[in-house]
Amino acid sequence: MFPPAFAYSAPESLDEALATLTNEGESARVLAGGQSLIPMMKLRLASPAHLVDINNIPGLDYIDAANGYLRIGALVRHNDIVNSELVTAHNGAIASAAPWVADPLVRNRGTLCGSVAHCDPEGDWNSVMLAARAQVVAQSTSGERVIAIDDFVVDFFTNSLEPGEIVKEVRVPKYAGRGGGAYLKLERKIGDYATVAVATQLQLGEDGKISEAGIALTAVNNKNTRAIAAERALVGEEPSDEIFKEAAALAAQAAEPESNVRGTAEWKRNVVSVYTRRGLEASLAQARA
Amino acid sequence: MQINITFNGTAQTSDVEPRQLLVDYIRGTGATGTHIGCDTTSCGACTVLVDGTPMKSCTMFAVQANGKSITTVEGLKQNGDLHQIQASFKEKHGLQCGFCTPGMMLTSAALLEENPDPSEDEIRWAISGNICRCTGYINIVKAVQHAGEQLRNS
Structure with a gap:
């Protein structure tokens, strides 16, 4: 299989890439890892007239911890995150999700920022980012714009980027105090999309009570979805089996899965509940460690 | 272009x-x-x-x-000789139909470059993006372990 013909440019600076994106408007797409975009083009589900390949732009492959954020640049591959001690030190949910994204070969090429921008409801990263309260740094010729992840993930394969904008960075706030996170994913085999996955993040106040809670679900809605009622049930509470069970039941209510080859809706909802509880337990253990 | x-x-x-x-x-x-x-x-x-x-x-x-x-x-071949990973796939019969074998050997060769003494789990994890429909992976894992041993001893 091969895609429809397209014009191709491989700029060596971000300014040049942004200028091309602005000139080409909606007909242009950014090519980073290409591990979702290229298959979609081959299957002719996407047919951009112009691809702007950003792989030759230096300085976009950074992972750092600055100004209160863990920052991940546009060309950081999934496998860079698997191997990053900085990520492990700063965010449990990201560190826990990275080895479960796709398969090792795809992780060598695919990028976190590209996956976030792709907004596939079966993709892993946006659940993690919703639970971790991430921000997307979008850049265009007219400057930089910071978008909260809740506003960025709009719908099925739809983000809130404007034409001419590129995801330059995804960043997550460092834990205010003690914190922990997890990503639990059920998949039929390595490389398959999630049947169900749940991202969790907990932060504890000085008093040991839950000061912030993030829970988000993969593959059970038309987009990665925060379980807001479940999060609210946790905040201000002393961590306990009872409150985790209550949150797990509320998270299951936020899921609207479809029955398909990967399982029935009822079963998937049940997995959401079990994985939410286990994820909260793992997040708590990490926060207390 | x-x-x-x-x-x-x-x-x-x-x-x-x-x-x-x-x-x-x-x-x-x-x-x-x-x-x-x-x-x-x-x-x-x-x-x-x-x-x-x-x-x-x-x-x-x-x-x-x-x-x-x-x-x-x-x-992969070096100076006319099989690369150790190729020799080990032959030695341990790490293939049946052979369709996945080129990809399997390249992934394995890259693994051994990075980690000359991988555990069985590490090998299975590393090749989890390469699908084999024949072998059940048993002899593939043995071949990678064998290649690792040979390379470490050479």
């Missing part, structure tokens, strides 16, 4: 259409050891090394290989 790549150690210049996939480019040169299995980024039969890192050549355009070094199964 003109691209310059180092293909199995030899510099070459080619003119390619941007939409040409790397795997089609490679096979078009006559090097048909790189296989097209699923053609949808799922099976790993088309694995090649891009600057030493295993990637799926069905999910990369040939133009993106400009300036890179590409190694295929044909490039």
Whole structure:
């Protein structure tokens, strides 16, 4: 299989890439890892007239911890995150999700920022980012714009980027105090999309009570979805089996899965509940460690 | 578009259409050891090394290989001798139909470069993007372990 013909440019600076994106408007797409975009083009589900390949732009492959954020640049591959001690030190949910994204070969090429921008409801990263309260740094010729992840993930394969904008960075706030996170994913085999996955993040106040809670679900809605009622049930509470069970039941209510080859809706909802509880337990253990 | 790549150690210049996939480019040169299995980024039969890192050549355009070094199964052989991973796949019978074998060996060779003494779990994890429908992976794992031993002792 091969895609429809397209014009191709491989700029060596971000300014040049942004200028091309602005000139080409909606007909242009950014090519980073290409591990979702290229298959979609081959299957002719996407047919951009112009691809702007950003792989030759230096300085976009950074992972750092600055100004209160863990920052991940546009060309950081999934496998860079698997191997990053900085990520492990700063965010449990990201560190826990990275080895479960796709398969090792795809992780060598695919990028976190590209996956976030792709907004596939079966993709892993946006659940993690919703639970971790991430921000997307979008850049265009007219400057930089910071978008909260809740506003960025709009719908099925739809983000809130404007034409001419590129995801330059995804960043997550460092834990205010003690914190922990997890990503639990059920998949039929390595490389398959999630049947169900749940991202969790907990932060504890000085008093040991839950000061912030993030829970988000993969593959059970038309987009990665925060379980807001479940999060609210946790905040201000002393961590306990009872409150985790209550949150797990509320998270299951936020899921609207479809029955398909990967399982029935009822079963998937049940997995959401079990994985939410286990994820909260793992997040708590990490926060207390 | 003109691209310059180092293909199995030899510099070459080619003119390619941007939409040409790397795997089609490679096979078009006559090097048909790189296989097209699923053609949808799922099976790993088309694995090649891009600057030493295993990637799926069905999910990369040939133009993106400009300036890179590409190694295929044909490039594993050194000075006319089989690469140790090839010798070990032969020795341990790490294949049946052979369709996945080129990709499997390239991924394994890259693993051993990074980790000369991988555990069984690490080997299975590393090759989890390369699908084999025949062997059940038992002899593939043995072949990688054997190659690791041989390389460590040489």
